[in-house]
Structures are given as C-alpha cells and as structure tokens.
Amino acid sequence: xxxxxxxxxxxxxxxxxxxxxxxxxxxxxxxxxxxxxxxxxxxxxxxxxxxxxxxxxxxxxxxxxxxxxxxxxxxxxxxxxxxxxxxxxxxxxxxxxxxxxxxxxxxxxxxxxxxxxxxxxxxxxxxxxxxxxxxxxxxxxxxxxxxxxxxxxxxxxxxxxxxxxxxxxxxxxxxxxxxxxxxxxxxxxxxxxxxxxxxxxxxxxxxxxxxxxxxxxxxxxxxxxxxxxxxxxxxxxxxxxxxxxxxxxxxxxx
Numbered sequence: 001x002x003x004x005x006x007x008x009x010x011x012x013x014x015x016x017x018x019x020x021x022x023x024x025x026x027x028x029x030x031x032x033x034x035x036x037x038x039x040x041x042x043x044x045x046x047x048x049x050x051x052x053x054x055x056x057x058x059x060x061x062x063x064x065x066x067x068x069x070x071x072x073x074x075x076x077x078x079x080x081x082x083x084x085x086x087x088x089x090x091x092x093x094x095x096x097x098x099x100x101x102x103x104x105x106x107x108x109x110x111x112x113x114x115x116x117x118x119x120x121x122x123x124x125x126x127x128x129x130x131x132x133x134x135x136x137x138x139x140x141x142x143x144x145x146x147x148x149x150x151x152x153x154x155x156x157x158x159x160x161x162x163x164x165x166x167x168x169x170x171x172x173x174x175x176x177x178x179x180x181x182x183x184x185x186x187x188x189x190x191x192x193x194x195x196x197x198x199x200x201x202x203x204x205x206x207x208x209x210x211x212x213x214x215x216x217x218x219x220x221x222x223x224x225x226x227x228x229x230x231x232x233x234x235x236x237x238x239x240x241x242x243x244x245x246x247x248x249x250x251x252x253x254x
Contacts, residue, residue, distance in 0.1 A: 033059050033066035040075060049079045070100055074109070081116060090116035090134075107142065111151035114138035118158055125168040132162040167197055171206075178210060187214040194231070204231075205239040212246040216253070224250035 027038035040055035056072040056079075063069060077092035093113045096103075103109060117138065120131035139155045139162075146152060174189030193207035208231045215224035228247040235243050 031063075031066065031068075033063035033068040036063075037068040037071060037075075040072065044075060044079065044082075047082075049083060053079060070096075070103065073099075074103075077112065081112060084119070086116045086119045090120075107146035107149040107151050110138055110142045110145070111149070111155075114142055114155070114158075118162065121162060121165065125165045126172065129166055129169055132165050135159075136162045163197075167193075167200065167203055170196075171203065174207070174210065178214060181217070183214040183217045187211050187218070190214065201234070201236050202238065204234070205236040205243075208235060209239045209243045209246065212243060212250070216246055216250055219253070221250040221253050 027035055027042070036055045036059050040052045040059070043049075043052035043055065053076065056076050059066065059068055059072040073092075073096050077089055077096055080086075080089035080092055090113055093109055093116060097106070097109050097113070100109075114135050114137075117131045117135040121129065121135065122131075136159050139159045142149070142152055143155055170189065170193050174186050174193060177183070177186035177189060190207040190211040194204050194211065197203050197207075208227060211227055212224045215221070215227065225247055228243060228250075232240075232243070232247075
C-alpha cells in the first residue's frame with residue numbers, strides 16, 4: 001500500500017472514531033414511549049425545551065394510550081412554566097388536573113397552578129389583580145387538601161402577600177371615591193372592606209370610620225349611628241375616638 005493509501009485509511013479510521021465518540025446512546029426502556037420520555041427528561045433538565053417538546057409531542061400523538069402520555073402532558077406544562085409562559089402554564093395544569101383527577105402527585109399539580117397565577121400578579125396593586133384572587137384560591141385548596149405536602153411550604157406567606165395587595169387596592173378605590181366626594185360609592189366600598197377583611201382589625205376599623213364619615217356627608221345619620229353600634233366594640237384603639245366623634249356629630253345633626 002502506498003503512502004497515499006495509508007493516509008486515507010488513517011483519515012477514515014479517525015473520522016469513524018470521531019463520529020462514534022459523538023454518537024449518543026438512547027436511554028433504555030421497555031417501550032418506545034418510555035425511551036422518548038427519558039430523552040425528553042434529559043433535554044428538559046438541560047434546558048433544551050424545544051427539543052424536549054418535540055419528544056413529548058411524539059409521545060402524545062403516537063402513544064396516546066401509554067402511561068407516559070400523562071407524564072408527557074405534565075412535563076409540557078412544566079416547560080411552559082420554565083419559559084415563564086404563566087398564563088399558558090396555568091391553563092395546562094388545570095386541564096391536566098381535570099383529565100387526571102386521581103393523579104398520584106396531585107399536590108404538585110395544584111401547587112403549580114397556584115404558582116402560575118402567583119407569578120402573574122403585577123408589581124403594583126393599582127392593576128388587575130385577578131391573578132392574586134386565583135393564586136389565593138389554589139394555595140388555600142393546596143393547604144386544605146395537602147397541608148403536609150412538601151409543596152405547601154410558603155403557601156401561607158404567599159396567600160398573605162396576595163391578600164395584602166387586594167386590601168391595598170380596595171382601600172385605594174374606596175379612598176378615591178371619598179376624596180372625590182362620591183360618598184355613596186365610597187360607602188359601598190368601605191362596607192365591603194369591613195365585611196371581607198374582618199380578620200384585619202386595623203383595616204376594618206378604618207373602613208367603619210370612613211363609612212360613618214361618608215354617611216354623615218350624605219346626611220344619613222341613622223345609618224351612621226347604626227354602623228357605630230354594630231362595630232363600636234370591635235374598633236381598634238387608633239380609630240375608636242375618631243369613630244365616636246363622628247357618631248356624636250350624627251346624633252347632634254339628627
């Protein structure tokens with residue numbers, strides 16, 4: 001063999017070794033669906049979400065009766081969450097729950113629904129807080145059904161954070177109506193605050209006091225006094241004197 005032939009053989013051998021080293025063995029599994037799922041899991045762990053999605057779509061389209069179909073659906077929702085597509089993620093988790101109500105890790109699914117909504121909550125309370133209401137709903141469901149779950153950690157704190165934003169918005173709207181002398185809408189809002197957030201003594205006391213003031217401006221003295229009688233023993237120290245003064249004014253004006 002001449003020198004050219006030897007060089008050619010060496011090049012072919014080196015190329016074969018190189019290609020062999022680049023080849024990746026597929027995961028082991030009893031079914032093709034299982035292998036595809038494991039491949040998708042590896043891609044998911046590596047952050048290669050588009051390629052993982054292709055594997056998951058194959059499972060769902062070709063092996064719809066496989067036990068890995070449900071797992072593929074859940075991983076697809078997880079990918080949406082990882083990509084910060086929280087609206088789509090919430091919808092996907094909810095659909096998954098509806099179709100798989102007896103899924104063994106249902107606590108995880110409910111947790112991810114709650115988290116998907118929590119991540120949609122705006123940074124300021126003056127915007128739409130629908131997501132906050134939904135986050136509270138699912139976090140509370142999580143605590144009710146799976147209080148001892150590892151995913152329940154932090155749920156109480158996130159519920160409180162969400163509720164505080166809702167409180168701040170309700171107070172802001174009621175105060176806006178009051179400041180612009182729209183006393184009846186303001187009174188309706190203050191009443192809602194007093195009833196809806198009865199566990200927050202300071203906020204409830206403030207709402208009662210402002211409700212009484214709004215009634216006074218509307219010259220509805222009986223309503224002012226009636227509210228004071230209802231809440232007088234529940235008003236905090238900070239607002240007790242203020243509320244009493246308004247009640248006295250209503251009595252004089254009657």
